[in-house]
Amino acid sequence: MRPLPPHPLKRRIARGLAFVAAAAAMGLGLGPASAAPLPDSPVLDRDFADPDVVKVGGTYHAYATNGDGKHIQHATSRDLKRWKADSRDVLPVLGGWAAPRRDLVWAPEVFATGDGFAMHYTAHDRASDRQCIGVALSSSPDGPFRPVGDGPLVCPAAEGGAIDASSYTEGGQRYLLWKNDGNCCGTDTWLHLQPVTWDGTRTTGDPVRLIRLIRQDPTGEDGVVEAPTLVKRAGQYVLFYSAGDYRGDHYRTGYAVARTLTGPYTKAAKPLMTTETLSGAVHGPGGQDVVTGPDGRDRIVFHGWLADPRRRVMYTAGLGFANGYPVVRGSKVLYQAENALVHHAAVRDAPSASDGRAVGGIGHADSHVEFTVFTAAAGEHRLSVWFGNGSQDGAGSPVEATHGLTVNGRTAGTVRYRHTGWDRWSVVDTALALKEGWNTIRLSKGEYYAELDGVEVA
Template sequence: MKLNRFTLLLLLFPLFVQGQTSGNPIFPGWYADPEAIVFGKTYWVYPTYSAKYKEQVFMDAFSSKDLITWKKHERIIDTASIKWANKAMWAPSITKKDGKYYLFFGANDIQSDNELGGIGVAVSDKPEGPFKDLLGKPLVDKFYNKAQPIDQFVFKDKDGQYYLIYGGWSHCNIAKLNNDFTGFVPYPDGTTFKEITPEGYVEGSFMFIRDGKYYFMWSEGGWTGPNYSVAYAIADSPLGPFKRIGKILKQDPLVATGAGHHSVIQNPKTKQWYIVYHRRPLGEKDGNHRVTCIDEMSFDENGLIKPVKITKEGVSKSKL
């Protein structure tokens, strides 16, 4: 069959578009709870290796110059370097301070104060690791304010103060980290862990600043179900109070289900915002079959986050 030029262009157009966009998922494999961050001129994503708890004994990372092509960095951390961790290493959060990279992670999925585990911190000279245990023990190993010590996020405020925001089991705490991340600095009232739980909160906290306002985001619903989603609130302080505004990320039955546990990044040049999250491909029944995706995020004239449209195409090429 002889094809005219127009028909040929129609056939090749999807391939051309795919080459110019990230596609979703952005890299192969079962990965969840992605934390995206910009270091220099490189985008990084640090996800959970999504498998049975006993198999979650390491973490990989991924880097990209343009959001299109991703390089895999294998086993940046594992239980061989974290002696107290034996399973369920998940939900990494990373920050750079004084030339070093600090990776915060959950391990062991503890169910009570009598078990060993919680939130740990590891350090490396490079964003791709290898990361070594900073403390030789968990940083947070108890249920303060009924918050399970998981799903940590490290937040740097405008004044340079670092906070640890974390919590599962429908409770969220915020604590002031000390200078070397080996512990915490109490608040003026003598407390160390302040609860900032908004309505609907389940887990997966994240915070960023925009136009002087603090945007606090979290995941709602059950992580294995189709209705896993992301909601948010806005306040004038990282301590809140945070009043729930509404959902901005959720499933699309035509695209994927269980869209949640996210992070947010911004291109410092173009000012474009992106949301990086996990979701479950249609037809997948295994709770651990989750993939990492990216889509654009935007705001209305009042500073409210517009509902995110989850896509198969992902985002266009974006260089830093």
């Protein structure tokens, strides 16, 4: 067996507890098809980019980037499925600091303050010639929202300005998330977290750069990270964001996770939603928000492109969390082995693996790695297993390795891994029957000693 670092008992216990907590949280997960929609058609078929959704009483209010002759668009729904667009501009007047450019009013964020409602919006600052974030207030979620303050709330001109405000609250403190718009002018782009007053009209501390999500990455993010949305699930912070060129199919939604509010945040190895992972049902998914549905379960709300006329329309999809990591109903997901339930095996650093870690030491009779995966419908699915196999027989010759496969507690055959060498990752596909909703897939010790990077279900 390939030598590996020791696998302490406390790690197994901690992972077991995390799995139990996540399993309990699954009751608030994706659920049956009637409760957790697939993003197979828009819920609002009009130009409605960067949707933000807030629930007030029994009514959902959605706000969006400029369109239809309005600075900020507004629509309402009782069920997140059927929406009625507002004929009025809920932000009829911009702050005096903002240039009168309707086309540069973007990405609203609305929240209740206790005395009414606040809106953070992006507009063009006259003084700095940059996009910056302003504030407007209203007594009603229907508006009209009226600007407050003599200038923008956040406007780091030397860093390209600020866009894409989002709100997060914890322990009675409100925080503003935002992006410095370095893409405008060749400087680094970061996502920030900054404390603000409860009504969102003033900052009360310095911004914190959410490290390890930070710099624009031309190879991985097409030079753009933006549109932050922060939630906390099963004791873990999940920071959703959009990346890539918003103008087409390469726009996508990613995420990063952290154990503390200010990080460090670790970016997922692959995006959460892309045109490809959604099998072309949505083109360029991004501008996301997370909201609780009428059934108490999470939804992700986002836009995607349609043609003729070309527009960004609004979609919703069921959102769940497998062992604390987000899964969107209808979007293929790579489940990392190190985030699964690991028993009598070891998580190790593996620089060439998909996110720099893998599971090895699956060499004991009771060794296994158990994945919790979600499927949109019952039937046959393709399981893709990312593996590495450097096993040799007693004569030093390369050999095939295997794992036993069980699905939802039942034996489902054997997965066979050709010889690749250690730290040389490949993929093998196998067909298996899965039920609608959550499934457990276990890969157990077989012949020789294959290591696991992750699995994908399609």
